[in-house]
Structure formats: C-alpha cells, structure tokens
Amino acid sequence: MRKIFLATAAFLALTGMQNPPSGVADTPLSLWRLDCGTLDIGDLGVFSDTGLYSGEKKTLVASCYLVQHGDRLLLWDTGVDGALARKPKDAQGTFLKEKIVSQLQRIGFDAADVTYVGISHYHYDHTGQVADFPDAILLTGKGDWEVIKVWKPAEPRFRHWLSGGGKVEPLDGDKDVFGDGRVTILQMPGHTEGHQALLVRLASGPVLISGDQYHFTENREVGGVPSFNVDRADTLASHDRFEKLAKNLGAKVIIQHEPGDVGKLPAFPEAAK
Numbered sequence: 001m002r003k004i005f006l007a008t009a010a011f012l013a014l015t016g017m018q019n020p021p022s023g024v025a026d027t028p029l030s031l032w033r034l035d036c037g038t039l040d041i042g043d044l045g046v047f048s049d050t051g052l053y054s055g056e057k058k059t060l061v062a063s064c065y066l067v068q069h070g071d072r073l074l075l076w077d078t079g080v081d082g083a084l085a086r087k088p089k090d091a092q093g094t095f096l097k098e099k100i101v102s103q104l105q106r107i108g109f110d111a112a113d114v115t116y117v118g119i120s121h122y123h124y125d126h127t128g129q130v131a132d133f134p135d136a137i138l139l140t141g142k143g144d145w146e147v148i149k150v151w152k153p154a155e156p157r158f159r160h161w162l163s164g165g166g167k168v169e170p171l172d173g174d175k176d177v178f179g180d181g182r183v184t185i186l187q188m189p190g191h192t193e194g195h196q197a198l199l200v201r202l203a204s205g206p207v208l209i210s211g212d213q214y215h216f217t218e219n220r221e222v223g224g225v226p227s228f229n230v231d232r233a234d235t236l237a238s239h240d241r242f243e244k245l246a247k248n249l250g251a252k253v254i255i256q257h258e259p260g261d262v263g264k265l266p267a268f269p270e271a272a273k
C-alpha cells in the first residue's frame with residue numbers, strides 16, 4: 001500500500017499535479033447557463049468554407065456559463081456588448097435581454113466574486129462584457145492574447161488587463177482551473193489562434209462546452225469549418241480532439257451558439273450539479 005502511495009506521490013510530483021483528478025469530489029461544483037445574447041444570422045453561408053447553408057437564415061444564441069467550485073467562480077465567455085441590454089435589436093440583428101452582472105446578482109453573486117474569466121476566443125460575441133469583471137484573472141489562449149495586444153477593435157474591452165491593471169494568464173496548454181481535474185480549459189486552436197473549449201466534470205456527468213469549435217448542430221455533424229477561421233488544419237485537428245474527448249468521456253456536448261442546446265442545462269436560475 002505504502003509503495004502505491006509513494007509511486008502515486010512521485011507521479012504527481014513529476015506531472016506537477018497537486019491533486020489526483022478523482023476522489024476529491026467533495027468540493028461542491030455547479031454550472032449555470034447564462035443568456036448572453038441572440039444573433040440573427042442573415043446568411044448562414046459564412047459558417048461554411050465548402051458552400052453549405054448559402055442564403056439560409058438562423059437565429060443563434062450567445063451563451064455564457066458560470067462554474068462555482070466551492071468559494072471560487074469561473075465565468076466562461078462574456079457574450080455581446082452589455083450596452084445592448086434592453087435595447088431594440090441592433091442593425092446587425094444582435095439583442096441582449098440582460099447583462100451578466102445583473103444575472104449574477106439574481107443568484108447572489110457580485111462581479112467582484114468572479115475569480116476567473118475564461119474566454120473561448122476574442123470575438124465580439126464572447127468578450128462583450130469582459131470589462132465588467134476587472135477583479136478577475138483573465139484566462140485566454142496565448143495565441144489570442146498576442147492578437148488582442150495589437151488588435152485595436154478589441155483593445156477597449158481588454159484595456160484593464162493590457163495596461164497591467166488586471167491579471168492575465170495566457171494559456172499555451174490545457175488549464176486545470178481549480179487544481180482537482182474537474183474543470184479544464186482545453187486548447188482547441190484554429191477558429192482563432194488561441195481558441196479554447198471547456199470541460200466540466202459535474203457529479204451528474206461530464207459536460208463539454210464548445211466555444212466556437214462549432215456554431216450549430218448541423219456544422220458539427222459535417223465537421224464544417226467557417227469561412228471566417230484562422231487555420232483550417234488546426235480547426236480540423238481540434239474537431240478531432242473534441243469528438244474523441246466527447247466519445248471517450250461520454251460527455252454531454254453543448255454548442256454555445258446552438259438554440260437547441262440551451263435546454264441541455266437547467267433553465268436559469270437553476271444550476272446543473
């Protein structure tokens with residue numbers, strides 16, 4: 001027994017893991033889906049670089065997620081611009097019912113309670129309200145952070161972190177967010193340079209949250225690549241990793257923009273456990 005313990009301790013020391021990924025499930029873990037906007041897509045064809053969906057229309061949702069691990073919170077993505085809240089749909093067909101901070105208040109949290117903000121990627125519909133969480137450590141793909149540093153349209157949202165006012169952790173590998181293997185940010189580059197997905201191993205089963213690895217169910221089924229995409233080969237390799245993880249873990253897959261996937265988690269303010 002002692003031998004096994006020593007071997008395990010040596011393995012953990014070698015791999016730098018502080019805790020084994022199982023057997024530490026006593027810290028409560030909860031997952032909420034937040035409404036972070038809707039997007040009317042006038043021509044769905046932009047989501048295919050192989051000529052699919054041309055001329056079709058679809059309304060996509062923008063989803064954010066809150067993970068509570070004991071007394072720490074991870075906010076995953078920050079939706080569309082908070083200035084759109086409770087206004088009529090804008091010229092691009094974007095609508096936001098309620099800001100994230102207001103939704104968090106409804107379940108008893110303030111913006112300052114958020115320990116980490118993880119962003120799947122730097123696009124406007126995933127980073128719109130990031131500036132509302134200045135106390136949070138920003139967890140962004142390293143490749144994305146390099147772009148944010150020089151990309152003027154993104155600069156105002158990230159000014160606080162760019163200026164050194166906030167902590168940022170650019171990730172160039174997977175990140176075990178809370179150190180017990182239950183919440184992992186996964187590097188899935190391709191859609192953007194440092195695109196990321198999120199794996200949450202709830203007591204009720206693992207949930208794999210897509211980022212924009214896919215934008216809706218049909219383009220997951222065909223393994224499609226959007227016309228706006230940074231590296232096609234990387235996106236296909238990330239599709240492969242995503243699908244293998246989903247299958248091998250038996251994970252519930254949630255495509256963040258897919259309206260049909262909203263119901264895969266309890267309706268806010270209820271949380272999955």
Ligand SMILES: [Zn+2]
Nearest residue numbers: 123125126212
């Ligand atoms: Zn998106």
